[in-house]
Amino acid sequence: MNTPSISILVVDDTPENRHLFAHILRETGCEVVEAASGEEALRVSEAREYAMILMDVHMPGMDGFEAARRIRAFPCCAITPIVFVSAVYTSDSDRYKGYGEGAVDYLLSPVVPEILRAKARAFIEIFQRRKEAEEFALRMEQANRQLRAANEELESFSYAAAHDLRAPLRAIGGFAEILLEDYLPALDAPGRDHLRRIGGATGRMNELIDSLLELGKVTRSTMRQEPVDLSALAGDIAREIQGDSPRPVEWVIAPGQAIDGDPGLLRILLANLLGNAWKYTARRDAARIEFGREMKDGQPAFFVRDNGIGFDSAQAAGKLFKPFQRLHSAEEAPGSGIGLATVRRIVTKHGGRIWAESEKGDGATFWFTLGHE
Numbered sequence: 001m002n003t004p005s006i007s008i009l010v011v012d013d014t015p016e017n018r019h020l021f022a023h024i025l026r027e028t029g030c031e032v033v034e035a036a037s038g039e040e041a042l043r044v045s046e047a048r049e050y051a052m053i054l055m056d057v058h059m060p061g062m063d064g065f066e067a068a069r070r071i072r073a074f075p076c077c078a079i080t081p082i083v084f085v086s087a088v089y090t091s092d093s094d095r096y097k098g099y100g101e102g103a104v105d106y107l108l109s110p111v112v113p114e115i116l117r118a119k120a121r122a123f124i125e126i127f128q129r130r131k132e133a134e135e136f137a138l139r140m141e142q143a144n145r146q147l148r149a150a151n152e153e154l155e156s157f158s159y160a161a162a163h164d165l166r167a168p169l170r171a172i173g174g175f176a177e178i179l180l181e182d183y184l185p186a187l188d189a190p191g192r193d194h195l196r197r198i199g200g201a202t203g204r205m206n207e208l209i210d211s212l213l214e215l216g217k218v219t220r221s222t223m224r225q226e227p228v229d230l231s232a233l234a235g236d237i238a239r240e241i242q243g244d245s246p247r248p249v250e251w252v253i254a255p256g257q258a259i260d261g262d263p264g265l266l267r268i269l270l271a272n273l274l275g276n277a278w279k280y281t282a283r284r285d286a287a288r289i290e291f292g293r294e295m296k297d298g299q300p301a302f303f304v305r306d307n308g309i310g311f312d313s314a315q316a317a318g319k320l321f322k323p324f325q326r327l328h329s330a331e332e333a334p335g336s337g338i339g340l341a342t343v344r345r346i347v348t349k350h351g352g353r354i355w356a357e358s359e360k361g362d363g364a365t366f367w368f369t370l371g372h373e
C-alpha cells in the first residue's frame, strides 16, 4: 500500500521502542512521525491529522493518558484512534481510563509486529474512507451552493422580467380602452372586434404576470411556522369563491383540521385547489367540492375533491404540477397553468408531497401532506 500522504504518530520515551514501532509501521507505506514525550506529541499533533496514534502509557512528565486527552481536544485529532502500549501489566481500571481518553485498543509490550501492522492497516483504511467521504461531502456542498446561486439568479430574473412586463402591458391595455371609449364610431365591426380581443388578451396576460409573481414570491419567502386552522381557512375561501354566484355548489369542509405551517402560503395553496375545483365543476348541475383528511395508502393525507370534468391521468403524468402546463383549453376553462406549480412549491416548502387522482369526466382529487406525517 503506497499512502505517503497518510501519517501515523508514535509516542514513546524509550528510543528503542519508538524506533522499533516506527520501523514496523513504515511498512504500511505511511509516513511515521515520532515523538519522545507527551509534550512533543502535543506539538506535532496540534495542526495535523493522523490515521492512528500509538501511545506509550508510562512516560516521565506527561503520561500517555494525559497526552491523549489533550490531543483529543485538538479539532484535527478529535476522532483520531489512539492505541495505547504498556510494557507492564496494567490494572483493569487503568485500561478503562485509557478507553475513556479515546483509546480504541490496548496492546501489551512486546508487541507482535504482524498484529500491530494489521491494526494500523485497518485504521488507515478507515481514515482513507473518511477522507473520501469528506471530499465527497465538500463537492456536494459546492455543487449545491452553485445550484442555489443559479436558481436564485433565475428566480430574480423571472421576477424582474414579469415585473417589467407590467408597464408596457398597462400602456397597451390603457390605449385599447381609450380607443374603445372614444373612437368606437370610427371603427367598423371587425375593427371593434380586434380591439376587444386586444383588451381580452391584455387581461389574460396581466393574470399570467400576477401568477408568475406569486410563484416567485412563494419560492423566495421565508417560512413561518405557527398553528393554522385549515378548516376555517377553507371555509373562508369557499365563501369568497362562492361570493354572489348563483351556482348551487355543495361545499363539504371537514372541521378541526389544524396543523403547524405558514398561514399565508397555506391560504394560497387552498385558494388554488378550491379555485380549480370551482372552475372545473362549472358545468356540473350538482357540483360538490370537499376538503378533508383521510387515510391514504396507510398514511393520513389532506384532500380537495370535486365531481367536475376531471382530467386524463395518463396525459397529466409529469405535467400537472409544472408551470404553464394546462390539460384543458382556454375555451373549456380560462387559466394560466401556474396555480398547481405554486401549490406544489408550497407543499414542498412544508416538507410534504402532492399527487392527484382523476378520470376524464369523473371529478378529481388532489391529495397532499404537509410535513412528515
Ligand SMILES: Nc1ncnc2c1ncn2[C@@H]1O[C@H](COP(=O)(O)OP(=O)(O)O)[C@@H](O)[C@H]1O
Residues within 6 Å of the ligand: 272, 276, 277, 280, 306, 308, 309, 310, 311, 320, 325, 326, 327, 328, 334, 335, 336, 337, 338, 339, 340, 341, 363, 364
Ligand atoms: N380540479 C381539477 N379538475 C380537472 N382538471 C384540473 C383540476 N385542477 C387542475 N386541473 C388541470 O390542471 C391544469 C393546471 O392547473 P393550474 O396550474 O391550477 O392551472 P389553471 O387552473 O390556471 O389552468 C389545469 O389547466 C387543468 O387542466
Ligand SMILES: [Mg+2]
Residues within 6 Å of the ligand: 272, 275, 276, 335, 337, 339, 340
Ligand atoms: Mg388553477
